[in-house]
Amino acid sequence: MTFYGGYRFLFENRGIAVIPTSITNVSCTIEKFSLPVKIEIEEVKISVDGGYKPLYTLFKFYDRNGTLVGYWNTRRNFKKGYFYFRDGFVVWSYDGVVEMVYFDYNLTERWWREIYKSVGDYVDFVLYNLYADESHIFLLTANRHFATAKVQNFCLYWGSVEKGDIIERFCSDKELSQNSLLGGKVVGNKVYIITDNGLYLFTYKGELIKKKKIELSKIESFDINEKYLAFVYPSNDKISKLCVMTSNLKSQRCIDVRGKVEQLRVCENYLLLKIGNKVKTFEIEENS
Numbered sequence: 001m002t003f004y005g006g007y008r009f010l011f012e013n014r015g016i017a018v019i020p021t022s023i024t025n026v027s028c029t030i031e032k033f034s035l036p037v038k039i040e041i042e043e044v045k046i047s048v049d050g051g052y053k054p055l056y057t058l059f060k061f062y063d064r065n066g067t068l069v070g071y072w073n074t075r076r077n078f079k080k081g082y083f084y085f086r087d088g089f090v091v092w093s094y095d096g097v098v099e100m101v102y103f104d105y106n107l108t109e110r111w112w113r114e115i116y117k118s119v120g121d122y123v124d125f126v127l128y129n130l131y132a133d134e135s136h137i138f139l140l141t142a143n144r145h146f147a148t149a150k151v152q153n154f155c156l157y158w159g160s161v162e163k164g165d166i167i168e169r170f171c172s173d174k175e176l177s178q179n180s181l182l183g184g185k186v187v188g189n190k191v192y193i194i195t196d197n198g199l200y201l202f203t204y205k206g207e208l209i210k211k212k213k214i215e216l217s218k219i220e221s222f223d224i225n226e227k228y229l230a231f232v233y234p235s236n237d238k239i240s241k242l243c244v245m246t247s248n249l250k251s252q253r254c255i256d257v258r259g260k261v262e263q264l265r266v267c268e269n270y271l272l273l274k275i276g277n278k279v280k281t282f283e284i285e286e287n288s
Contacts, residue, residue, distance in 0.1 A: 015287060017284070036063070037061050037089060038064075039060070039062075040062065057076065058072075058073045059074075061107060074093045083130075086134070101113075110164070118143060121146055122144060126151060128141065131182075137159060139166070142154045169202070176195070179195065179197075218234060220232040228284055232264055239257065242261070242264075244271065257275070
């Protein structure tokens, strides 16, 4: 076991090594995206029998000067949120049905979707989690029995935000549970899903190629390129665990990193980690 400053590395004779480096001319950077539109969510309620009942959800859109420039409202109030992308944003809401709308930054509606599924007496459509990478949206859903409240039919949905092709891709009560979507990435025609039970590699259409068992409860950041996959999860209040493996889910190296990693970027054979107001760079080496 070897220590370098605040970082601890476990080296073996074969596999992956993760080495701190002072190289600064890496071909990509950790960017701070300046948002053209700011979104605020307001839940509009009415007075009913001495209390208040949600009437609808209002998404308010403001420009950089703080001027209200548009809005979107929906009666789906149970869960709601939004995702920013390079060319636009998605607002979503859920109340038994998932509703999504994609706007460009001129506030032109590009597409609208409702997602719902029932199977026999399992009529309640349950949304457990949504996640977005730079250009895709991922959902984890299931169905609840109307009488017994038993949950089954766990499914993953994903699709491109530009195309709006967010459809059911993979269903399995054996492989999936309510915690089975911690992150997702699309690289070429392959899809990587990180879950509480490990990593899954799919074709874009949803065929399972490979899985790797890793027990996780939370991740701080997650990124992939054509050669490597990396993710960070909290080990304790002061230490994060950084794990790197090949994109075919074979060789793996995990190291301890001091501090909370706010953002992670895999760039060729390098890792960029944003910790506080600093960016640390590491080089990935494969040993023969």
